[in-house]
Amino acid sequence: MNLAAFKRSALIPTSALAALAVGIAAPASAGEVVQPLAHSISAAMAQDTASATYPMTPAGAAAWVDMVEKDMLGYSIRASRIYWVNATYITPDTDAMAAEIGAEGTTKSVDYALEAAKYAQVPGLDAEVARKLDMLRNMIVLPAPTTDGAAVELNEIATKLNSQYGKGKGVLNGEPINGSDIEAEMGNLDRTPAELAEMWASWHTNVGAPMKDDYARMVAIANDGAKELGFTDVGAMWRSGYDMPADDFAAETERLWQEVKPLYDSLHTYVRTKLNEKHGDAVQPATGAIRADLLGNMWAQSWGSIYPLVAPAGAGDIGYDVTDLIAAKGIDEVEMVRVGEKFFSSLGFDPLPETFYDRSQFTKPADREVVCHASAWNIDQVDDIRIKMCIKKNAEDFTVIHHELGHNYYQRAYNKQDYLHLNGANDGFHEAIGDMIALSITPEYLVQIDMLDRERVPSADKDIGLLLRQAMDKVAFLPFGLLVDKWRWGVFDGSIAPATYNDAWHDLKREYQGVTPPVARPADAFDPGAKYHIPGNTPYTRYFLAHILQxxxxxxxxxxxxxxxxxxxxxxxxxxxxGKNLNAMLEMGASKPWPDALEAFTGTREMTGTALLEYFAPLQAWLDEQNKGKQTGW
Structure with missing residues (x-):
């Protein structure tokens, strides 16, 4: 799956809907604030009820968890229906409905997390009850402490940061340019290095810098909340959701990176050489780091836009185009989905329910505003699965459909699990399953489904071009996917202080990505804020894991x-x-630690980058040949 499709794709969580998943940190809509009085009353009532009905004993903890799961299941079904209507029929009324249900979910998530932290201290807990209590404590991305006014202040800051990002503008040729347009222009090969530098610098300065003080305050408040839940800081809380000690998980991600780093280094060296040949030493030296704005993406996380600059001679024409194949077969948007369904049916999975086709949004309605961002839903946590897209009859959406259906089949496979287990084995699994299915759209598959004639299958001499194009997204993304949270972990544990926020960010980008800003950056800048997931408080390691696991x-x-x-x-x-083996993993959901789920399908309990290296092995051999005599690294 290319990164453009990856960025458009989303999973609507089953065990943690938007409001429950983000808690205080990200309200359902801008301006939605949890009132402290309502929260304190709710918390007090919950505490009184819990102490009277569910004593602080192993049996009391088990009964309390059972009550919470029943309550959250009912809430999630109501919330799913409201969020679906809001996403497919945007009006002030549906916005208000979504905000109201989101506020309810925020209160639930906070109250239950605080109570879970207390029950977690009870000696002699059943192992599964203890694991579920940890899940409840981890359900809030940014926890607010119980201090008067803290929840409101944290919510206001989070809302303000989101709003600042959404309204942010850069500059191109002295004129303002909005976020979506500037991102597209960064990939425009007709732009000069001076124009690219202007856009890069203006976006980072205009969007990021104003956030710095608020971000530091938000970190301080959330860390206090994490401590109330029994964690040393927010970063440790995030890392504790992987069925291993937080520090062990950090070491695991670094181990995975070191496995795949040689491939990234080879790609980096080759691309740097091509950029040097195009721009000259004054713009891009032949050695050292790559100028970040030359890679076709504001954050240098995806390099696919500049593939034409690095493509091997004659590799561009692979002999077919999926968009053309769709047109030649006369396949409409719904039939594209049915083709995707046939992939899963061929593996032995049951057909999708007819309600899937009756209730999904496949195309953009002409009479109303909708959210076109692709996503997969399970409304009733059983079989009311749907996708929401505005399908275009092209290759990209053909891939996205397969990806989203991967989510749907995963959701349906684990629908018999307890509520807190209605999710992927870890947060990288769901995206990895979707992307694994997307990887399967090979020429051989297209022949098997009668979309491509066998004589048009690309010959082996086209493989390098095909693999290089994929690597410009999937391999180029890996270090960025890791460093975003490495920076935040340092911010949360205090090893990166506000005074060094920006220097630490660019130090990590240079260390892991081998990229450098096009212009000098002042130490008091806040360039991390120019990446949505930082002000949006979205954990990012899941995307790194998904790129390995797929x-x-x-x-x-x-x-x-x-x-x-x-x-x-x-x-x-x-x-x-x-299909049988895959389903054995999918149906486990989050009921077992992720190594158990991984072993059920792959036969190993360890995540590894060796499969990625094997996939791209022909490309790495070719890259190393091209790089002979060149300096690798930076």
Whole structure:
């Protein structure tokens, strides 16, 4: 799946709807504030009820968790229906409904997290009850402490930061330019280095810098909240959601990065050489770091836009285009979805319910405003699964459909689990499953579903171009996917102080990505704020994990199917043994620690980048040949 599709795709969580998942930190709509009086009354009532009905004993804790799961299930179904209507029929009234249900979810998540922290201290807890209590404590991304006024202040800051980002503008040729337009222009190959530098610097300065003081205050408040929940800081709280000690998880992500770093280094060296050839030493030196604004993306996280600058000679024409194949077959938007369904049916999965086709949004209605951002939903946590898209009859949306259906089949597979287990094994699994399915759209698969004639299958000499194009998104993303949260972990634990926020950010970008700003940055700038997920308080490590796991899942499926060719050309379409094994992992949901789920499908309990390296092995060999005599690293 290319990064453009990846960025458009989203999963609507089953066990933690938007309001429950983000708690105080991100209200359902801008301006929605949890009133402190309402919160304190609710918390007091919850505490009185809990102490009377659910004593601080192992049995009391188990009964309390059971009560919470029943309550949250009922809430999630009501909330899902409201959020669906709001997303597919945007009016002031549906906005108000979504804000109201979001406020209710915020209060629930805070109250239950605080109570869970108390029950977690009870000696002799059943292991599964203890695990569920940890899930409840981790349900809030930014926890507010119980100090009077803290919840309101934290909510106001989070809302303000989101609003500042949404209203942010950069400058191009002296004229203001909004966020979506400036992102597109960063990938415009006709822009000069001076124009790229102007956009990069203005966006980071205008959007990020005003946030710095508020962000530091938000960190301080949220850390107090994390301590009330029993964590040393917010970063430790985030890392504790992976069925291992927080520090062990940090070490695990670094181990994975070191596995795949040689491939990234080879790609970096090759791309740097091509940029040097185009721009000259004065703009991009032949050695050292790459100028961040030259890579076709504001954050240098995806390099696909500049693929034409680095493409091997003759590699661009692969002999077919999926968009053209869709047109030639006369496939409409709904039929594109049915083609995706057939992929899963061929693996032995049950057909989608007819309600899926009756209730999903496949195209943009002409009579109302809707959210077109692709997403997968399970409204009733059983079988009312849907996707929400504004499908275009092109290759990108053909891929996105397969990705979103991957989420839906995962949701349906684990629908018999307890409420708190209605989710992926860890937060990287859901995205990885969607992307694993998207990886399966190979020429062989297109032949098998009668969309491509076998004589038009690209020859092996086209593989390098195909792999390089994928690597410009999937491999280029890896270090950025890791460093965003490494920076935040340092901010939350205090090792990165406000005075060094910006220097630490660019130090990490240079260390991991090998990129450098196009212009000098003052130490009091706040360039991290120019990336949505920082002011939006969205944990980011899940995307790094998904980029590793998707290849691990894909290789496991290909091995089980007995595929003997190059991994990147594998198709396991029609193999019911693969489907049976895959379902064994999917149906576990979050009921077991993620190593158990991983082992159920791949046979190993360890995440590894070796499958990604095998997938791109022909490309790395080619890159290393091209890079002979060049300095690797920065």
């Amino acid at each position: 290849f691990q899942f894909y290789k496991a499926a290909c091995d089980q199917a007995g595929w003997e060719g190059p991994l990147h050309r594998c198709s396991f379409y029609g193999n019911e043994d693969v």
